[in-house]
Amino acid sequence: MLVDLAAIQRNFRKLAQMTSGTCAAIVKGDGYGHGMREASQALQSIGAQLFLSARFEDALALRADLGPGPRIAVLDGVSPADMAEARERDIIPVVNSLEQLHVISAVAKRTAQRIPAFIHLDTAMNRLGLASEDDECAEPLLASCSVQAYMTHFASADDVDLDLCRLQVSRLTKRAKLLPRAPLSVANSCGVFLGRELHGDIIRPGKSTFGINPLADADNPMEQPxxxxxxxxxxxxxxxxxxxxxxxxxxxxxxxxxxxxxxxxxxxxxxxxxxxxxxxxxxxxxxxxxxxxxxxxxxxxxxxxxxxxxxxxxxxxxxxxxTYREVAETVATNEHEAIIALGRGCKRFFVNGGAHA
The missing domain is CATH 2.40.37.10 (Lyase, Ornithine Decarboxylase; Chain A, domain 1)
Incomplete structure (x- = not known):
């Protein structure tokens, strides 16, 4: 597997130019099969300053690779057992439940410090995130947090379900107004291409940074690395x-x-x-x-x-x-699964590692 790091850089720059806010680097799934470490370092070299991984161990690896500068957050959150190390390594948890928020509140009281955190508000996925009925209990606990952003995740942006996307943005906005003020993080890769009204202040394009087509029925606007x-x-x-x-x-x-x-x-x-x-x-x-x-x-x-x-x-x-899409459609899966599987199974080689194109 030959990975063109300059193509990843160009994809990220293109996405960043599409928004008036911040573009986060989503590097979960080992950089969607392309190599988290090498891709993250390439993205850092062109100015990426916010990185999100799925697992805590990946966030620790990122901190070791990227040094003390960028913000690094864990989408799954940080367990109570790992919270001390997260604070030591400056790893930011994404809060997905009241239980996680109680843990952070307890740490904040014990250390007399507000804990940086992203707060995930569920607006349709029913997967991770605080439910709307959690907000009343969450509001006083958030005083212990330095809220980096309120985030949600589109359920059907891939299907160009604009009605549901707009409903989710509306739900997020209304709930956030009742909580301590912070930026909003909304659009994933597909959402970025649905218009700035759906972006929020921080976009989170993962698959498109790594060349997976964010458009359901159109040619891929991204480069396959x-x-x-x-x-x-x-x-x-x-x-x-x-x-x-x-x-x-x-x-x-x-x-x-x-x-x-x-x-x-x-x-x-x-x-x-x-x-x-x-x-x-x-x-x-x-x-x-x-x-x-x-x-x-x-x-x-x-x-x-x-x-x-x-x-x-x-x-x-x-x-x-x-193409990535053809490989996936042949075996009736999505590009994520197909490319991550190949990335894990094939030896990787990297080119243009120093490129800033």
């Missing part, structure tokens, strides 16, 4: 009727040539690509035949010139021809 290649380790000639792979789910309908690639579901190339996906050599496609194994995948190269594929040749899994 990753190219994933798999080497050919064997070329075989099959007779008519010869099977390929576990359970013999594909048989050669006539004499065929196949190439065996050193990639499989152990590398994040999902098993459902079997008899469904394809790869590219140059600009020529080769369909996956048979089941995808843990470490190996077979592709039919019969339609390609014999000189086009040989041991050591590289097959494009993701790149200039095969």
């Amino acid at each position: 990753a190219t994933i290649l798999a080497p050919v380790i064997q070329v075989r000639t099959l007779k008519k009727g010869d099977p390929v792979g576990y359970s013999c789910t594909w048989h050669a309908p006539e004499p065929r040539r196949i190439a065996i690639l050193a990639i499989g579901y152990g590398n994040g190339f999902m098993r459902d690509n079997g008899n469904r996906g394809s790869v590219v050599f140059g600009c020529l496609r080769a369909p996956v035949v048979g089941r995808v194994s843990m470490d190996l995948t077979a592709v039919d190269i019969s339609a390609l010139p014999e000189t086009a594929v040989h041991v050591g040749a590289a097959a494009e899994i993701v790149g200039g021809t095969i």
Whole structure:
């Protein structure tokens, strides 16, 4: 997996220019499979000053990598057992429940210091965040916090459900007016493209920073930073009727040539690509035949010139021809899952690490 850090930088700059407020760097899921550490350092080098991870351990790694300057927040919040270390390392919790808010209030009383925190107000997701009925109890406890922002998360911005998005913004705004004053953080990647009325003061574009298309039915306005290649380790000639792979789910309908690639579901190339996906050599496609194994995948190269594929040749899994979206749709998932899986399973190499483009 080859990751172009300059493309990530350009994506972030484009998103930041779309808002009049702050653009946060969302680097959860190991930077959506692209490498949290390297991507975060590249983003910091062009001015990103607010980073959000999902897990506390990732926030600690970010602090070690980025140094004492930027704000780093944990979307899942910080457990009572980790609160002391969070304070020591200047990690900001996102408060998702009254229980978490009580913990922060207790720490604030014990240390005689207000605790920086983002306050998540649930407005439709019913996942994380304070419910509206929690606000009365939350209001006095918030005196113990230095509230960085009130945040909510769009439930259906991906589906361009503008009515629900506007309702969520309205709910957030009304609730925040009754609480200690602080900025609002609203738009995710898809929300950023639905207009500034839905942005709030801090936007949180995660997937679009990493090249995942934020538009449901349009060409991707972002750059895909990753190219994933798999080497050919064997070329075989099959007779008519010869099977390929576990359970013999594909048989050669006539004499065929196949190439065996050193990639499989152990590398994040999902098993459902079997008899469904394809790869590219140059600009020529080769369909996956048979089941995808843990470490190996077979592709039919019969339609390609014999000189086009040989041991050591590289097959494009993701790149200039095969988009993130195509990889995901082939196996009936979203781009997040497909690219994170490949990022975890494939060895990563980084280019343009010092670029400020």
